[in-house]
Amino acid sequence: MDLREHLKDKKRIVIKIGSSSLTHPETGALNLTKMEVLIREITDLRNQGKDVVLVSSGAIAVGSQAAGFPKRPERTEEKQACAAIGQARLMMIYQKLFSEYNQSCAQILMTKSTVQNNLSRLNAYHTFEELLKLGVVPIVNENDTVSTYEMKFGDNDRLSAIVTALVGADLLILLSDIDGLFTDDPHTNPEAEFIDEVHELDEDLLKMGKDTSSSNVGTGGMASKLTAARLAVSSGADMIIANGKDFRILHRLMNGEHLGTLFAGASGKDFYLMDYLEKL
Numbered sequence: 650m651d652l653r654e655h656l657k658d659k660k661r662i663v664i665k666i667g668s669s670s671l672t673h674p675e676t677g678a679l680n681l682t683k684m685e686v687l688i689r690e691i692t693d694l695r696n697q698g699k700d701v702v703l704v705s706s707g708a709i710a711v712g713s714q715a716a717g718f719p720k721r722p723e724r725t726e727e728k729q730a731c732a733a734i735g736q737a738r739l740m741m742i743y744q745k746l747f748s749e750y751n752q753s754c755a756q757i758l759m760t761k762s763t764v765q766n767n768l769s770r771l772n773a774y775h776t777f778e779e780l781l782k783l784g785v786v787p788i789v790n791e792n793d794t795v796s797t798y799e800m801k802f803g804d805n806d807r808l809s810a811i812v813t814a815l816v817g818a819d820l821l822i823l824l825s826d827i828d829g830l831f832t833d834d835p836h837t838n839p840e841a842e843f844i845d846e847v848h849e850l851d852e853d854l855l856k857m858g859k860d861t862s863s864s865n866v867g868t869g870g871m872a873s874k875l876t877a878a879r880l881a882v883s884s885g886a887d888m889i890i891a892n893g894k895d896f897r898i899l900h901r902l903m904n905g906e907h908l909g910t911l912f913a914g915a916s917g918k919d920f921y922l923m924d925y926l927e928k929l
Contacts, residue, residue, distance in 0.1 A: 652846065652887065657903055657905060659903070660699055662694065662699055662701050662820045663703075663822070664701065664822045665705075665823045666706060668706040670824055670826065670894070671683065671707045671710070677713060678714050679707070686897060687899075688746040688752070689750065691899070692752045694899070702786070702787050703788045703789065704789045704809040705805075707739050708731075708732045709728055709731045711738050712736070736790065740756050753786070756787075757773075758789075759773065759812075760795075770815070789808065789812055791808055809877060814880060814881065814920070819885070819886050820888070824893030824899075825874070826892065826894070828892045828909065829910030830871070846912075846913065847911070848913045850879055850882060850912060855875050881914070883920055885914045886914045887913060889910065891910075
């Protein structure tokens with residue numbers, strides 16, 4: 650059975666975009682041409698009747714550029730200030746671009762406590778459900794402005810997997826600056842082999858993760874993506890790690906093209922989100 654053939658039938662999709670995929674590497678400013686393509690791709694998925702949730706990085710990167718920092722700030726208070734500036738700018742642009750295609754979007758800022766607390770988690774679930782019922786695209790980010798713990802240890806790879814499990818999505822797509830999972834780091838080892846599909850995420854595969862990111866504007870490396878994969882597939886969702894250099898890859902993935910690494914979701918397995926939150 651070709652798992653790729655069934656991707657077109659997915660009904661609820663979470664798409665995670667890394668900072669490096671949204672910004673120009675030379676300046677750190679937003680790449681508006683790429684963002685337009687992203688919004689068009691997402692809106693077309695909505696036009697097919699699919700629910701879409703976008704987990705978008707970029708607030709600190711955009712705020713850093715706007716505030717005149719030559720590189721990503723290191724001090725927590727600087728990151729929080731940049732997140733406050735950047736999140737507002739990011740959402741303003743998302744709303745403008747989505748409105749051009751008659752598509753509504755909404756902002757959801759989350760922290761780890763949002764899902765750790767039973768009542769907050771239930772409230773978040775109902776908010777997502779109502780927005781999706783209304784045909785709105787929720788745009789999710791960690792609330793970096795006030796949350797020091799998430800800023801220091803969290804990343805949007807893990808957040809996107811948590812959102813996938815929370816809303817019962819059947820597909821998670823992580824778009825970053827890498828083509829997928831390799832047997833070793835392809836930047837340093839030319840002999841590294843590409844892995845097309847993963848049907849069981851065992852400890853050997855998890856050890857392949859690298860804790861670093863090749864970008865200086867993001868926080869997540871392969872280790873965080875594999876941690877996200879473990880959570881997403883355990884919840885029953887398929888997951889794809891693919892390169893976000895060209896966002897038109899989204900419709901190509903949904904059409905079943907063999908791009909990126911596809912992780913097959915586990916079926917018939919009891920899943921409880923809180924069990925996995927304790928491991929993150």
